[in-house]
Amino acid sequence: MAKLPMKRVEIYGLKTRRKAILEALQRFGVLEPISEDLSEMGFEKTDTAKSAATFAKAEDTLKSAIEVLDKYSPEKVPLLSMLSGKKTLSVSEYYNTVDNAGRALDIARELNDLSKRNYELEADIAKCEGAIVSLESWSGLDIPMNFRGTKKTAALIGTFPEPKTEADILKGLGDALGADAANDPLYAADVTVLHSETGFSNVCVFCRREKQNEIEAALRNMGFAKPQYVTKRPPIEEKARLSEQIGADKKQIESNKKRIETQAKHRDLLKFMVDYYAMRIEKYETLGDINQRDKFFVIYGYAPEKYCARLEDELTRKYDAAVEIHDAGENENPPVLLRNNPFSEPVESVLETYSMPGKFEIDPTFIMSLFYYFLFGMMLSDAGYGLLMIVGCAFLVLRFPNMAPGTKKALKMFFWCGISTFIWGLLFGGFFGDAVQVISRTFFDHEVKIPALWFEPIKDPMRMLIFAFAVGIVHLFAGLGIKFYQMVKDGDIKGAIYDVVFWYLLVGGGIAYLLSMQMFVDMTGLGFKLPPIGGKIAAICAGIGALGIILFAGRSSKNPAKRVAKGLYELYGVTSYLSDILSYSRLLALGLATGVIAQVFNQMGSMFGGGVFGAICFTLVFVIGHALNMAINLLGAYVHTNRLQFVEFFGKFYEGGGKKFTPFTANTKYYKFKEEN
Amino acid sequence: MESLGIVFALTGAALAALMAGIGSAIGVGMAGEAAAGVVTEDPNKFGKVLILQLLPGTQGIYGLLIAFITLSQIGILGGSADISTAKGLLYLAACLPMAFVGLWSAIRQARAAVSGIQLVSKRPDQMGKSMIFAAMVETYAILALLISILSITGIGGLSI
Numbered sequence: 001m002a003k004l005p006m007k008r009v010e011i012y013g014l015k016t017r018r019k020a021i022l023e024a025l026q027r028f029g030v031l032e033p034i035s036e037d038l039s040e041m042g043f044e045k046t047d048t049a050k051s052a053a054t055f056a057k058a059e060d061t062l063k064s065a066i067e068v069l070d071k072y073s074p075e076k077v078p079l080l081s082m083l084s085g086k087k088t089l090s091v092s093e094y095y096n097t098v099d100n101a102g103r104a105l106d107i108a109r110e111l112n113d114l115s116k117r118n119y120e121l122e123a124d125i126a127k128c129e130g131a132i133v134s135l136e137s138w139s140g141l142d143i144p145m146n147f148r149g150t151k152k153t154a155a156l157i158g159t160f161p162e163p164k165t166e167a168d169i170l171k172g173l174g175d176a177l178g179a180d181a182a183n184d185p186l187y188a189a190d191v192t193v194l195h196s197e198t199g200f201s202n203v204c205v206f207c208r209r210e211k212q213n214e215i216e217a218a219l220r221n222m223g224f225a226k227p228q229y230v231t232k233r234p235p236i237e238e239k240a241r242l243s244e245q246i247g248a249d250k251k252q253i254e255s256n257k258k259r260i261e262t263q264a265k266h267r268d269l270l271k272f273m274v275d276y277y278a279m280r281i282e283k284y285e286t287l288g289d290i291n292q293r294d295k296f297f298v299i300y301g302y303a304p305e306k307y308c309a310r311l312e313d314e315l316t317r318k319y320d321a322a323v324e325i326h327d328a329g330e331n332e333n334p335p336v337l338l339r340n341n342p343f344s345e346p347v348e349s350v351l352e353t354y355s356m357p358g359k360f361e362i363d364p365t366f367i368m369s370l371f372y373y374f375l376f377g378m379m380l381s382d383a384g385y386g387l388l389m390i391v392g393c394a395f396l397v398l399r400f401p402n403m404a405p406g407t408k409k410a411l412k413m414f415f416w417c418g419i420s421t422f423i424w425g426l427l428f429g430g431f432f433g434d435a436v437q438v439i440s441r442t443f444f445d446h447e448v449k450i451p452a453l454w455f456e457p458i459k460d461p462m463r464m465l466i467f468a469f470a471v472g473i474v475h476l477f478a479g480l481g482i483k484f485y486q487m488v489k490d491g492d493i494k495g496a497i498y499d500v501v502f503w504y505l506l507v508g509g510g511i512a513y514l515l516s517m518q519m520f521v522d523m524t525g526l527g528f529k530l531p532p533i534g535g536k537i538a539a540i541c542a543g544i545g546a547l548g549i550i551l552f553a554g555r556s557s558k559n560p561a562k563r564v565a566k567g568l569y570e571l572y573g574v575t576s577y578l579s580d581i582l583s584y585s586r587l588l589a590l591g592l593a594t595g596v597i598a599q600v601f602n603q604m605g606s607m608f609g610g611g612v613f614g615a616i617c618f619t620l621v622f623v624i625g626h627a628l629n630m631a632i633n634l635l636g637a638y639v640h641t642n643r644l645q646f647v648e649f650f651g652k653f654y655e656g657g658g659k660k661f662t663p664f665t666a667n668t669k670y671y672k673f674k675e676e677n
Numbered sequence: 678m679e680s681l682g683i684v685f686a687l688t689g690a691a692l693a694a695l696m697a698g699i700g701s702a703i704g705v706g707m708a709g710e711a712a713a714g715v716v717t718e719d720p721n722k723f724g725k726v727l728i729l730q731l732l733p734g735t736q737g738i739y740g741l742l743i744a745f746i747t748l749s750q751i752g753i754l755g756g757s758a759d760i761s762t763a764k765g766l767l768y769l770a771a772c773l774p775m776a777f778v779g780l781w782s783a784i785r786q787a788r789a790a791v792s793g794i795q796l797v798s799k800r801p802d803q804m805g806k807s808m809i810f811a812a813m814v815e816t817y818a819i820l821a822l823l824i825s826i827l828s829i830t831g832i833g834g835l836s837i
Contacts (some may be wrong), residue, residue: 350805353804353805353806354805354806458746461826461827461830462827462830465823465827582820583816585819585820585823586816586819588823588826589739589819589822589823589826590819592742592826593735593738593739593742596742596745596746597738597741597742597745599745600741600745603754632731632734632735632738635728635731636735639728639732639808639812640812640815642805642808642809642812643808643809643812643813646805646809647809647813
């Protein structure tokens with residue numbers, strides 16, 4: 001239940017052992033290096049950007065090769081396998097694989113090359129297919145399409161953008177060339193329409209070479225143009241050639257595919273090498289930040305105290321390095337690593353989404369986890385859903401022991417939330433809403449009911465509301481309590497009294513005073529009322545609290561008038577307590593939402609009546625409806641539990657601002673490497 | 678006139694489901710557009726933006742909740758539907774907080790969610806905070822829900 005104490009570690013090593021020491025540090029993964037500039041003391045840094053870039057390029061090549069494999073020969077992955085986590089390799093397996101890794105880049109390049117060639121071939125096929133389509137309408141032409149004519153005769157092969165007949169074209173020519181030309185045999189033209197349909201027509205015109213220009217100009221005025229696709233062969237032959245080309249391309253693609261598939265056996269090697277380069281890149285980035293001199297180098301960093309001894313031992317014994325361990329200095333801000341018991345640990349990630357505890361703050365995870373599970377369960381409050389969460393999370397955690405730590409934490413958190421949900425479900429009498437009641441009534445004509453161990457909120461919402469407020473007051477006071485503890489720990493006992501005890505008096509006294517008023521007790525339907533004397537004492541407490549806040553909350557100001565004004569402003573903060581407490585009414589609202597919507601689905605299911613058909617329909621509605629309801633309310637419970645923690649609870653004492661401990665380690669994607677002892 | 682009670686009460690239930698539902702539909706739609714934009718850039722953020730998209734959806738559920746409680750109280754889902762006009766009007770009034778606040782807060786919450794989605798697209802580590810911004814708006818929907826529930830369950834016991 002705490003932040004792990006951090007030490008400042010200074011490592012001095014010989015340059016000759018630099019590689020070995022860095023690799024060892026990376027495998028230990030317990031040191032977060034500090035970037036420090038010692039150039040004034042004659043130290044230098046090596047520029048590693050170039051090597052790191054080379055590695056990054058190699059990593060990219062390997063990654064895209066894996067993508068190629070995934071495309072052409074996808075791995076058969078069993079369901080939920082993404083939870084199974086990274087495979088473990090021991091150090092000796094690691095070195096064995098590294099030795100055999102020379103070929104990996106060649107394989108990767110070949111795969112990338114094959115895939116690139118396939119893209120090109122596919123583009124070529126598309127091009128050929130397009131050409132075949134455009135040649136379709138030229139089938140009637142039995143001369144090469146680029147035929148320009150003979151010595152005396154010109155051949156004009158082209159298209160019109162509209163359907164034409166031979167008569168149309170001849171008439172058009174006659175009109176364009178004029179009456180003289182009509183009788184002149186030199187202007188004679190032979191027109192063949194090869195194809196004509198809406199939108200275009202293909203035409204071949206023969207004329208005398210000397211009149212070619214005039215006739216072609218006349219034709220162009222009518223819209224004549226060269227065809228889009230021209231070949232040096234007659235269209236039929238060209239079509240056959242293109243089909244052959246497509247066949248050859250397809251064959252080539254197939255053989256490339258086969259080659260890729262046979263290379264798929266190297267997938268694990270490629271994955272390993274991606275990790276290998278990722279590690280080297282990280283190593284070189286760290287290396288680039290190390291201060292070095294002629295013969296030796298220094299690494300400064302932070303490490304959790306409990307690992308320091310082992311780190312020092314390994315480094316001095318195996319790598320001849322000198323290691324010094326100090327406490328972190330006054331103005332240093334060491335990174336934060338949390339360590340909690342297994343019950344509270346999962347909630348660390350929730351704390352992390354807010355902020356890590358700052359330098360002087362304690363780790364609130366343990367107390368927060370108690371409230372977290374409690375509030376979450378109250379919001380979801382259905383024994384059936386709780387049971388599903390317990391079973392589901394437990395199954396996944398046990399089935400995939402290697403899963404990524406983040407996922408595991410989340411599942412464990414929902415496991416504990418599930419237990420809480422189950423218990424609250426029993427207390428409030430919800431098991432998939434009122435499923436037991438509805439099923440027994442619809443199918444067995446005999447209504448059975450699971451009685452609520454405590455009470456049903458839907459029947460008595462006022463009672464639930466008061467309970468929610470009571471939970472809220474406890475939660476808020478716990479937050480204030482942590483503030484008190486922290487201030488006392490820091491030696492500021494006066495401050496603890498001014499900033500915490502006075503608030504306890506004011507808010508606590510105010511609530512107690514309300515409990516002594518007949519009107520309030522009637523309104524809330526509480527079974528008891530404080531005697532008038534209790535009310536008086538409560539009022540006095542609240543008065544002392546208010547006075548204390550007015551006098552001392554502004555104590556940082558010397559000017560008495562300013563101080564009281566500040567105190568009055570602080571006292572106004574009591575309204576925030578009111579809204580904070582009211583905010584806990586969401587416990588009632590969300591709890592009811594789960595139960596009532598579950599009831600709606602149960603009722604919808606039972607509308608089909610009893611019998612086999614009814615049972616089938618009921619099952620269908622039940623499964624879909626409750627899956628939906630559970631998903632939505634899980635989300636709601638998660639979001640609003642977070643909100644109550646972040647806004648109401650943390651608002652009382654927590655600021656955060658710490659930096660998470662991110663050690664120099666192997667951030668791999670596929671494998672993790674185990675240190676051998 | 679005597680039989681109008683049930684008409685008013687059902688109008689209230691319908692309004693709660695209707696207006697809160699409209700609000701949520703608009704809200705989830707708005708947030709969905711923003712979320713789709715983020716996913717085009719980075720499909721890995723799907724899970725995160727989906728959660729943010731769903732946040733303005735709760736008002737519709739609260740509306741349904743109020744409608745359902747009202748329906749079961751006034752006997753539409755079985756039982757006697759004999760309600761005086763005064764009581765019917767009371768049910769109608771009781772449903773209004775959820776109807777109006779549901780409609781408005783869902784849309785406003787969606788705007789906070791859209792901003793949150795943009796925040797997550799740039800800084801995925803700030804997911805927790807972006808959720809809180811949207812959840813702040815929902816507080817008022819919850820307060821309205823509370824008043825509607827307390828009123829509806831209270832009306833049954835009145836003798837008018």
